[in-house]
Structure formats: structure tokens, C-alpha cells
Amino acid sequence: MNELQFRDVPEADVDRALELWWLVFHDRPDEKEKREYHRAMVLRCDRVGAYDGDALVGFLVAHRFTLSIPGGELPCPGLTFVSVAPTHRRRGVLSGMIAELFRRCADHARPIVALWASEAAIYGRFGFGAATFGTSVEIDSTRPLALRVDPDRRPLRLIDADDAPAELGPYYEATRTRRAGRIARDSARWRGEWLPETDEDDEELGPPRIVGLGAIDEPLAGYAIYRTRREDDPAKSGTVQVAELEADTAAGEAALWNYLAGIDLTGTVRAWGLAPDDPLLLFAADRDQVKTVAEFPALWLRLVDVRAALTARSWAAEALLVLEVRDDRVPANAGRFRLAASPHTCTYEATAAAPDLSLDVRDLAACYLGGTEARRLVRAGLVAEHTPGAAAALDAALRTAELPHTADEF
CATH class of the missing domain: 3.40.630.30 (Gcn5-related N-acetyltransferase (GNAT))
Known part of the structure; x- marks a missing residue:
């Protein structure tokens, strides 16, 4: 077996990448116009492939989207066309491709990634949380x-x-x-x-x-x-x-x-x-x-750079909290950080202080746009509240006038 390599999918490989996608999703459009539309769309996107020797065994693309966040917007790759050859399941193909995507996001100052989950059970383990409904x-x-x-x-x-x-x-x-x-x-x-x-x-x-x-x-x-x-x-x-x-x-x-x-x-x-x-x-x-x-859960969000994401959005109220964040995929996000947010400013710095809240990065992503309350996650046993009222304080600071929402499926 060759060692898997994760790299760009050149234009010359796009047709076989689409064949892989159609294979995985049990489809192949008959209409020439639809096939050409898919090809043109993929060529406008960033592409990551998994190669076993010369064989393309995994594929994903990322739209070059801009997403509205409270108080502004951020570049936000939109992950789609995720495909793993049935001959290469459970060999780290998906993990490797997503790791490569996260690496590129870090290199190009793209602190968040979004997707619509065809299989919701998969993406939580990569740190994605349901951010809109x-x-x-x-x-x-x-x-x-x-x-x-x-x-x-x-x-x-x-x-x-x-x-x-x-x-x-x-x-x-x-x-x-x-x-x-x-x-x-x-x-x-x-x-x-x-x-x-x-x-x-x-x-x-x-x-x-x-x-x-x-x-x-x-x-x-x-x-x-x-x-x-x-x-x-x-x-x-x-x-x-x-x-x-x-x-x-x-x-x-x-x-x-x-x-x-x-x-x-x-x-x-x-x-x-x-x-x-x-x-x-x-x-x-x-x-x-x-x-x-x-x-139903709609847009799933991943905070690839928690500090950049949190400091880019606006805040509805003051919050001074120590967050203990778990992130198995992006180690730079893991640890204890002091969040000092107000309607005018936000800082997020490493600290050795005792945490007020302990949570996984996927749950912080679910809360990020204001669509999920931390208090609900505490009640569900997914977030640990060490300081009484800490979750309520975070919710008040994250609150938005209208719930986040999108109908832009991709």
C-alpha cells in the first residue's frame, strides 16, 4: 500500500474527482448542462484530494464564501463534495483531507469553516457544531x-x-x-x-x-x-x-x-x-x-482559529470569563483562555486561572453565532459550569437581535 498524500486536485483531475463524488453519492447526472455546472463550480473552489499513489481516493472542495457574523462578516470556506472511495474507508482519508483544509485556513487567515451535514454523526468529531437551525x-x-x-x-x-x-x-x-x-x-x-x-x-x-x-x-x-x-x-x-x-x-x-x-x-x-x-x-x-x-440543524460551523473568530464578532453585553476549551484537531485552540468581551471590545488570551466554563470546540462553535444557548448545553451535560451564572453571562454577551439563519444550502 502507498502512503496517502493530501494535496491540490489540479484541473486535469477534476473530471475523475466528480466521478468519485457521483460514485459515493450513487448518482451521475444525465444532463450535460448539470455536469458542466458541477465542473465549473468545482473549478471556482479550493480543492483537496487524497491520493494513493496516482489513484484519487478522496476529494473535497471548499467554496470561497463570506459569512455574516454578529457585527460584521468573515471569510468562511464552505465545505462540500466530500467523497471517500469505498475501497479506502476507515484509512484516515477524511481526517487527512480535513486536516489539510484546516492547515490552509490557518495559513490564509480564514478562522471559520462551514458545511451542511449529509451525515450529522460524522462532523462533530471534527469540531463542527450546529450553528443555525x-x-x-x-x-x-x-x-x-x-x-x-x-x-x-x-x-x-x-x-x-x-x-x-x-x-x-x-x-x-x-x-x-x-x-x-x-x-x-x-x-x-x-x-x-x-x-x-x-x-x-x-x-x-x-x-x-x-x-x-x-x-x-x-x-x-x-x-x-x-x-x-x-x-x-x-x-x-x-x-x-x-x-x-x-x-x-x-x-x-x-x-x-x-x-x-x-x-x-x-x-x-x-x-x-x-x-x-x-x-x-x-x-x-x-x-x-x-x-x-x-x-433541523442547518449550517454547521467550525472555529479553526477560536481567538480570531471571537474577537471578530460583536458582543451584546460584558463578559469576563475563563473558558477551558478542548480541541483534539487544532491544538492551538486547546487550553484555558480569558475572554474579556464588551459591546466595544474583545480580547481572548491564554491564562492559568481556574475555568468558569469547560467545553468542547464544537459546542463553542454552536454558540458562536447566537443560535444555541450555553445554558442549554450545561443542562444537557455537554458544557461544565464551574462558576454559577457563567453560562448565562456568556449567553447574554453572545445574544443577537435575530437568530442566525441561512437557507443557502451547498
Whole structure:
């Protein structure tokens, strides 16, 4: 057996890397356009391969994302296309590739990494924690949508999908920092991920439709991206599948939901992965009509450089705490550190003082964006609180006005 090597995957090897990915995930797109899209996307990403001699036996890519964090944003590689050849399982292929990715992050000042976990049991051991959560809802739209707020009365207008990146992009970027966990989108991401003609997960859905709130000569005040599915059986109603809905105000959101629930020849509105604190869940007057059908971990985060990550975000309150952090993968993160945070500044320095909290780096990552409370982790036995009130103090300092959220799956 050759010793495994972990290195860049050159463009010449991208086709066989994609074949490995399709093999592992039991897929191979028939459409030339989809294969070419995957290839172009991979070429825009950082690539790590595991080689056994000349054989490519492992592969991963990292999108060059920028992620909103409380008070700002950070470069954040988005890990995906993770593949290990079935002939080389349990030989350290995945561990080696992730170690190489973490090394590159350290070299290029990228303190955080994110992913969506196809198998959640795998990534905790690499220090990833679930940092955002999604809530899926189903609306019975066979009757008028009952709301506790009056919808915004400004006009609604349809936006052509070809024009959507130019129209929606500036609005999305201006509002992106309201919530932590959101990825900056360029035109290629808008067109390839949000506005393709066919939905990759459900080919029976129609093309993307976009409705905007506000007259054409007014600033955009909100939008929704959706698709519809018709039923051949006239006794059955069609479905509206909502991909994303954004608005400046609750009244604006109400206007968009009211529009979606009123589309002719449909009887169900489904929305995947809303924020757990989405206003719809409060201003819906009848929760039997607007039902939560799923709740799930969404974006998983890894703090590759804990000090850089903590000192880059803003803090809602003062906290002076000694954290004892465990990190088996990145030794520089492990140890005791004094966190001195306030709304104006933050320092994080090594100390020999007794800890107030002891926690694994994955649990600190789960708390980082404000989506998980340390007190809940203490109650679950995952974080040790040595000083009474320490977890509450950390939660108060990490708190954000809105829960972190993203629907940008990758």
C-alpha cells in the first residue's frame, strides 16, 4: 500500500474527482448542462484530494464564501463534495483531507469553516457544531390565510428570473447582515443555485417565479422566490414551494405570504428551512393552518482559529470569563483562555486561572453565532459550569437581535 498524500486536485483531475463524488453519492447526472455546472463550480473552489499513489481516493472542495457574523462578516470556506472511495474507508482519508483544509485556513487567515451535514454523526468529531437551525412549514391555502397583522398595501410585481440577480442582489446584500450565518451571493450563485430553470430536487416543480413588494419606481421592500407544481387530477390542488422570502417589515412579510397563499389552482404552500423566529410563526392567526412540519440543524460551523473568530464578532453585553476549551484537531485552540468581551471590545488570551466554563470546540462553535444557548448545553451535560451564572453571562454577551439563519444550502 502507498502512503496517502493530501494535496491540490489540479484541473486535469477534476473530471475523475466528480466521478468519485457521483460514485459515493450513487448518482451521475444525465444532463450535460448539470455536469458542466458541477465542473465549473468545482473549478471556482479550493480543492483537496487524497491520493494513493496516482489513484484519487478522496476529494473535497471548499467554496470561497463570506459569512455574516454578529457585527460584521468573515471569510468562511464552505465545505462540500466530500467523497471517500469505498475501497479506502476507515484509512484516515477524511481526517487527512480535513486536516489539510484546516492547515490552509490557518495559513490564509480564514478562522471559520462551514458545511451542511449529509451525515450529522460524522462532523462533530471534527469540531463542527450546529450553528443555525431551520423550520419547515406547510400552509393550508384552500382558505384565505388568517393573519394577525395587516399586510403591506404597496403593490406587488413579478420580476423576470433573468433580471432577478440585478434586482434582488443589492436588496439581499443590504439586509444580509441583519442575521448572522448568511452567505454573500454573486451572480453565478444566484443563477446556479437559486434560479435554475429546473429544481434539482424536484423536477415536477415549475420554473422559478419571483414576486417583489413595491412599485417598479420604488425601492424594493421585499421579495419571494417560489415554484409551483400543478396536479393533473382536477380533484387535487397544486402546490407552491417557497425557496426564500425576505421583507423589511412584518407587514411586508404578511403581504408576500398572503400573495403566495392566494395563488389560483393551488391548495398548499410549503416553505423549507425558515428561521426558527420567523415572524410568520407568530403573526399566523391559526397555527392549525400554518403548521411546523420539521425542525433541523442547518449550517454547521467550525472555529479553526477560536481567538480570531471571537474577537471578530460583536458582543451584546460584558463578559469576563475563563473558558477551558478542548480541541483534539487544532491544538492551538486547546487550553484555558480569558475572554474579556464588551459591546466595544474583545480580547481572548491564554491564562492559568481556574475555568468558569469547560467545553468542547464544537459546542463553542454552536454558540458562536447566537443560535444555541450555553445554558442549554450545561443542562444537557455537554458544557461544565464551574462558576454559577457563567453560562448565562456568556449567553447574554453572545445574544443577537435575530437568530442566525441561512437557507443557502451547498
